[in-house]
Amino acid sequence: MSLWYLVIAMTRISDSILPAPHQVAFEFLDKYALLVRHTLITLQEVALGLLVGVPLGVASAVVLVWSPALERAIMPWVVFLQNVPKIVVAPLFVIWFGFGIGTKIVIVCMLVIFPILVTTIVGLKSVEPDMLDLIRTMGASKWQVFYKARLPGALPSFFSGLKLSATFAAIGAIVGEWMGADAGLGYYLLVAQHNVQTKALFASIVLVAVIGLLLYQLAVVSERVLLRWHVSVREEETRRVRA
């Protein structure tokens, strides 16, 4: 923050290029209602994208782990698709799904699914072979093996994926809005850029970051509640108790 002020003082840079932090803060107060409106729209897109994308990612992981043949057939294509930058296919989605919220949700989904899919697959597969043997001697059905052993064991991996997805999701919504929108932080960013409203740009950047942070924290909190037994959470708790 002081560095920021120092740069401004030394270079006498115009506030239309680099506004000072307090100017950005005033921007929040000035345009409060407007910023909140756009933020809520972007947040809605991100949330809906996650609500559709995360279950879809988990469900696909379950199906692929259930059937190794399907995994061999499909996984190479998933990896191939993942390597197509999403921004390149975004215009296509606009043609398919229009300028409404649908396009934004689809783009968020695409960004969210891959990390969830990959980490959940790893998690579902990481049951100890001895545990599988043991539970088979108990006469467990395939379903019991799945929800007693595989599913709880997959949670730590799943949460790594969820944390990645939470930070990617905002990118998807912004890209979607850039393709065509009449509201949302992505839209607001474009308008601000067009009018060289640097303060408004900074304010939007902060808000996009806040959305990402918020979702990440949400993932962290649910992880702490659900994974009390896991070594990563335990270590964290011990440190906090000591501190």
Place this chain on the structure above:
Amino acid sequence: MARAIELHDIGMVFASRQGSVHALDEVSFGAEAGEFLCIVGPSGCGKTTLLKILAGLLFASTGTVQVNGESVRGPISNVGMVFQSPVLMPWRTVLDNIMLQVEVRNLDRGKYRQVALGLLQLVGLAGFERKYPYQLSGGMQQRVSICRALIHDPALLLMDEPFGAIDALTREQMNLELQRIWLDHKKTVVFVTHSIPEAVFLADRVLVMSARPGRLLKVFDVELPRPRTLETMAEPRFSRMVTHIRREMQAHGGLE
């Protein structure tokens, strides 16, 4: 009446990318109900494989397996298994780990909860039922896995080096406890170990296996009276037996 277990001419060949591995060759043995068998042999002699074949978790390349007179064609279920590591679920408490056996088998939870608590008492873990595995030492975790193997009162107990990762003092304690449990419950036990003294201490009969491919070299009857105590291990006939078995293994290149 059929014998508790009966293995006949078991052979096992694993195919792998590096070629096939001949793990077991013409292994035959059996046990009467309530008998305590120990299998000793060098690392990689196929002891674990043999146990898995017995449990129906692996299929032998040749030979037949019968448990209580019935051919084994898939995982058998009237069995309790204990592995070298405790294999507990980290997200379940001690009690819930034991109850896994009950849940999967759809047994009466209320009734077996009491059985589980009784077993915890038996292995000296009363009051630990709400702890998580990470809050327990390795020896305590292994006791939990023994409770899990016993709760449904199986006729057969298969133990694969259960005390291999436990320090010597705790190990002696566990051997005493296991003997006591076995004397109380009279199950058929097949117990795999690296330790000859442990085998002699626990077993009615010690089966000695050779290095790969695993063959049954010799069977020793242990006629030490029960209950055996730590003093038993100091007796000359105990050490004579241990030496005897060790020589047998050395003669076949089983020990370095």
